[in-house]
Amino acid sequence: MSKYSDAELYANYQDILDLVKRKDLTMADEIYKIPVSEYADRGIWEREVKLVRRTPMMLGFSCDLPEPGSYWAMTRVGVPLLLTRLKTGEVRLFINACRHRGVKVANEGQGKQPRFTCLYHAWTYGLDGSLLALPENRIFGDVDKCDYGLIELAVEERAGIIWGVLTPGVALDLDDFLGEELDAMLRKEGFERFHSVELVELPAANWKITYEGNGESYHFASLHAKSFASFTYPNILHNTKLGKHSLNMTPVVGIEKCDPSSRADLERFVQRSYMLFPGTVCSFASDTAFGERDSKSEVVSRIFMNHVLPGDSPETSITISRTLVSAPFVGTPIEEETRIWARSSHETVRLEDYPVVQSAQDTVHSGGQDYFTFGRNEIALHHFHDALHEALKDEALDA
The missing domain is CATH 2.102.10.10 (Rieske [2Fe-2S] iron-sulphur domain)
Structure with a gap:
């Protein structure tokens, strides 16, 4: 389990349960528009590549x-x-x-x-x-x-994570990059206890179009009805801004029956998803994902991570998609369920998300619209684009 205190987990549970009861989520004040040209302009893309290489x-x-x-x-x-x-x-x-x-x-x-x-x-x-x-x-x-x-x-x-910068001579200042609050949160997750299950590299469309699907669950009901939406409630999300980054918390199906006195239940029924600037999403998935576990069994924490990186052109990207678990699993009773969960998670992205993402990419140069529009319910994506626009002002990217 994580190093979060019982009180912290209970507070998260209360926040999410309140949203479930009201069928609500954290929302922006108004809709948000991004010119489609920002997804096609090679000059903007070149600055984004430099930014990614200079960012932790x-x-x-x-x-x-x-x-x-x-x-x-x-x-x-x-x-x-x-x-x-x-x-x-x-x-x-x-x-x-x-x-x-x-x-x-x-x-x-x-x-x-x-x-x-x-x-x-x-x-x-x-x-x-x-x-x-x-x-x-x-x-x-x-x-x-x-x-x-x-x-x-x-x-x-x-704290179990290896960070690096891809440009020679550029310093790595994690304290500044993460900020005190996010740094404390990541330390509490106990990344040092995790074991790798699977890593796959998935080619996809423009890196921003691809990444945006990781920041909202609005599409779950229509696109993931038999996959992610089978164990999480779509379009119910609690968002917290953390500097350039953000934290999304989502409810797992069955949260209404959660025993708040059980730490295992508090971990199991609230999923935490860290959106780490610029293109990484690291989600702590419920151990009920793509299957059911005995409610009295010990929680085996799961990480599903998608690291979306610019490809060789504005039209392409590569996603480093990973699954990890908090307990040794090879040769144990949980190996089969662990591998089923990992395979199902990666295949959902590859077979459900990325064809749709490519469909959006195919229209970028069509003149079909001037803007992509993000709803009030897609608040994490508002924050992502605001942070990206601000970071792209860095004069070091002109060199």
Whole structure:
């Protein structure tokens, strides 16, 4: 379970139950419009890509680097990355490019090894990014190994989450980025206890069109009637602004029968979903999702995360979609239900959300409308676009 106090969980439950009884939600004062051109303009998109690369990004969790010598090579927003854990337990982040001629020193994926050797000319690097050796250095020429380590990027592991910045020389200030309130909330979630179930990469439409579906449940009744709407109440949502970010809380079907004296019930019947600027949504899903559990059973916390990133053009994006659980599950009685939940969550996004998202993308250049309109009930998306517009004013993006 989370580290939230019983009183905090009860207060969340009371807020959500009140909305359920009134069939209500947190609403904006008025509707909100965004020019469709903002989804198509290449100049705006290029600034957005720079912004994403300069903004702290949730790259992974502590479980992704389970022991010293662990590594994870990945590509995010066109930047090849190498994440490592040193013998000291410290996490480091580098651009995955040999300093000789730029070939990746590690193939994409996760594993464990003490060093990385470039396949092209066998330059070898340590977990700390230092250049350890190069063959035939006598005839290669005068090279100071200290000047040829892998290019390092800012990274910090905090409360079970690994954050990084994708632009060399840009500092990582998590205190400023998260703010005191959100930082405290994330610490209470206990991310360090989670185990990865599945990670899939899903190609989709423009990153903003794609991300917007994560910020409202207005579409659940029509699009997800047999999936997400089978265990959550559509269009009932409690939204809290947290600087650039926000927290959405939604009720799980059956909340009216919740036993408020039971911590397990308080965790089970209120879902928390953090919208982390600019494009990550990290949701704590009920353990009743896509199935039922004994109400007296211990709660196994579940994370369903979608990390939406700009693709190679304004018309494309990549979603890093992940599922995690708070207990070891392989070879246990909960393995089957865990894998069913994970598969169902990813498949719902791929088969239900993303065809619709692509349909919207197909109309962007049609001239069919000048604006996309967001209702008062889609308040989290108002906040997302306000925060994005404000961030895009940063003069550093002009460089």
